[in-house]
Amino acid sequence: MEDRTLEALGLHQAPREHPLTYPGAWPAESGLLHQRRLLRLRPAADRRLAKWLVEPPPGGFRSEPGLDEPVRLNYALMRANETLVGERFPVLAVGSNACPAQLCHKMEGEGASATIPMVKAEVTGIDVGVSAYISPLGYISSSPIHVPGLRRELFVTWLDAHQLEIVDTSEGIFDPAGEYDRVLLPGGDFPVRLPSGEVLGGVYVYVHRYGVVSGSETPPRRHLGERQLLTDLLGESRQLREWFGDTAEEFSARARGNAELCEKGTRLLADEGRVTRSGLEGYVTETPATTVYDDLHPHGPLPEGSYRTGRTPDGFDQRGAGVVRMSVRLAQRLGNPEHVVVQNRQVPQARHERLGALANVVAAPDLDEECEVVQVDNSLRVGTGLEPGEAVTLRPARLLGRRRRWQDLVFGPANYVTCRVQDGDRASAEQEVCLLDEMTLELLGIASGDDVVIEGFPGDDGTVPALQLKAIRTGEEVTARRKQLHGGNMTSRYPSSIDALGVYPDLPWVFLDRRLWSGLGLNGQWLGTVRIRCSRSYQLKKELREMVFLLGLAFIGVVTVLNSVALRALSLAVVVLLVGFVVNVRMRSRLMQRARPVGRKRRRRRTGRV
Known part of the structure; x- marks a missing residue:
């Protein structure tokens, strides 16, 4: 196995310890910084970052030793007991924050995890300038500058809330006399294209409050490396040479730890007319935004007939069933259906066109009428392998039979559990029953041997077939035997949700004989889902x-x-x-x-x- 330690990759020196190496060594490719290694990170075409593949460290991740095959990034983070991608903040690095050793130095110094996804991206409109500030750390740091139309490769780091707070503190955004403001650059103004093809809906970046150093010909000046920068600045200013010496080494040594001298030098840059604006000051707000990646939806048009997937609010009451919340206008456009089938637009349609999940519809007046975002419950996203921000299609559906509203009034709304269908075990072959685990039976409020109603997948006319079956508790040996067999994509005999859809942990399983698949409209639909409720x-x-x-x-x-x-x-x-x-x-x-x-x-x- 390739040695991916920072030392082996030449990424082990932190500019805070070696100032003249600023901005430090940047990786050659995207990776997951973990345990002072940069694990290779491979994009998944047209998918969000959570679905990318990461190569595990030697011995596997902490809670799954021996794992040596590439796994989905979210799965790797879960196994490592780290914050998932969707709850992290994408931060564009233009200086030492793109140096893995510098990130480790900052995080480990505060007792925080240094597990950070780092993605090499094509950025439009941003270049690396020189901050108009001499740091007591012994170097002059970088700062982003607005250069319309310019395209270059920079790194985006995905920081969790604690990591972001540490970097915010190191950049002084909470200090009125600090150096930087953290701003959210919208994807429409500054496209950040990931190797997967995704254009981020927005990205955070630290903009220097003092401005940036202007260039000799075209302002502002670009940061081409610390040693070259200090040599050029000293050659242009006699006063700087008197205070900081004649060489880059002398400059760094005199500046390091000498806040008073650094402050004089910073004022001198302004007095000599070397300071200009970065062009990003208009994006500074009084309170920095705190929108996580899951809620920063990709920028760009959607495929025809698709909608952007959002998350339902945490305080929303689903009343016992998975729901899709949409604007009143969108509900009217779909014909005001009570139910829809949610389907993942990213899943290759040629292989399994019918994979989807049945959901109740909520027409929400609080949603923007012009917004093409539909809020999809987590169970439905898991069932279809969807990530927030990805494209989803909706198909109206209707249940067979008249809804018995008196039962809702007397006994309350029906409680559903969405389950992943598994091919029936031999123990129940040719039996018109379903096998459910103990927890699912308890969630439904029933005992083994009770009747349940299973709602399947609608046909072309939108009618949802349903069957009333006896639910039998699954034996542990049945589940264990299937776990040993299942794995792989849709071509496998028993496909795995983690391999085929990038989903872990999965929905509860329900074992059904293949004849019942037909009755529920699930023919040929591997990893299909059904809704199950008790028969009241x-x-x-x-x-x-x-x-x-x-x-x-x-x-x-x-x-x-x-x-x-x-x-x-x-x-x-x-x-x-x-x-x-x-x-x-x-x-x-x-x-x-x-x-x-x-x-x-x-x-x-x-x-x-x-």
Whole structure:
């Protein structure tokens, strides 16, 4: 295995320890900085960064020793117990923050993780200038400058919240007398194209507050390396030579640790008319933005008939089913459907055109009418392998039969679990049952042997087929045997969601005989998903069967004690109502999986129409 340590790659010197090496050695390619190694990172065409492939370190990641095959970046970060890509902040590096050793120096000095994805990207409109500030660290740092139309390669680092705070502090953005402001450059003004083809919707960058050093001919000056920069500046200013010496080595040595001298030198740059604007000052805001990568959707047009995938709000109440929230206008354009099928536009359609997940529709008045973003629940994104920001298609669907709204009023809304379909195990071959694990049964509020309703995949007319089946608890040996067999993409006998869709952990599994696949419209749809709910009519009959004995005793007691026919009838009616109330309470408490506020009135959290 190739040695990917920073020492072996020549990336081990930090400019904070070796000032004249500023901005430090940059990698030759994209990578994941992890355990002082730069693990090779390979793009996935037309996919977000989470789906890229990373080569593991020797011995594998911390919680999966021995892993030596490339894995999806998000999977690698999860195994390493690190923040996932979607919760990180893309920060454009124009100086030493593109040097892995410098990043390690900053993070390890604060006791933080130094696991950071670093992506080499083509950036338009940004070049590397010279900050108008002499640092007590012994060098003059870089600063971005606006050069319209210029294209060059720079690194984008994906920092988690703690890492971003450390870099913010090192750049002085919280200090009124600090050097930099962190700004969010929109993707439309400054395209940042990743090797995967994605153009970032925005990228953060640190803009110097003091401005940048102007050039001798064309302002502002470009930063071509610390030794060359200091040599040129000393040659142009007699006063700088008097204060800082005649050579770059003397300049760095005198500046290092001498804040007073550095401040004099910084003022001299302005006094000699060497300072100009970077052209990025207009993007500075009073409070730095804190939008994570998942919510910075790619810039550029969508394929026809597609929409941008967003995340549903954390406080949103799904009422027991996966939902897609969309604007009222978009819902009207689709014909105001109650249900849609969510399909991943990035998945190759020629191989499995029908892979999708069924969802309830919420028309949300709070969403922008002109916005083409639809908010998709996490379970649906997992089911289809979608990442926030990727393109999704929606197809209206309708359920068979009349919806029994009285059941919703009496027992509450139906509670669904979205499951990944697995080919039936031999233990249940040719049996019209489904196999579910213990946790899924508990989430549905049922026991092994109870009936469930499975909603499948709609046909060309949009009708969703459904089957009522008996749910049997899956034996541990069945699950273990399948885990040993499954793996690979859609061409495999038992494809894996991590290999084919880049999803981990996956949805709960449901084992179905192949004949039932046909009845649910899943023919040829490997890794297909279904929605499962308990059969409430079956549960009602089950509860009533258990109450028959009590009803019989109550009837005998009433007949024995009371002589009046009217009183007997009234008493029996009261008993029946009491039994009905008990049945209702038992079913609601068992079948509804919803949080209940304690100590205050329950607020209606749902926004929009289902």
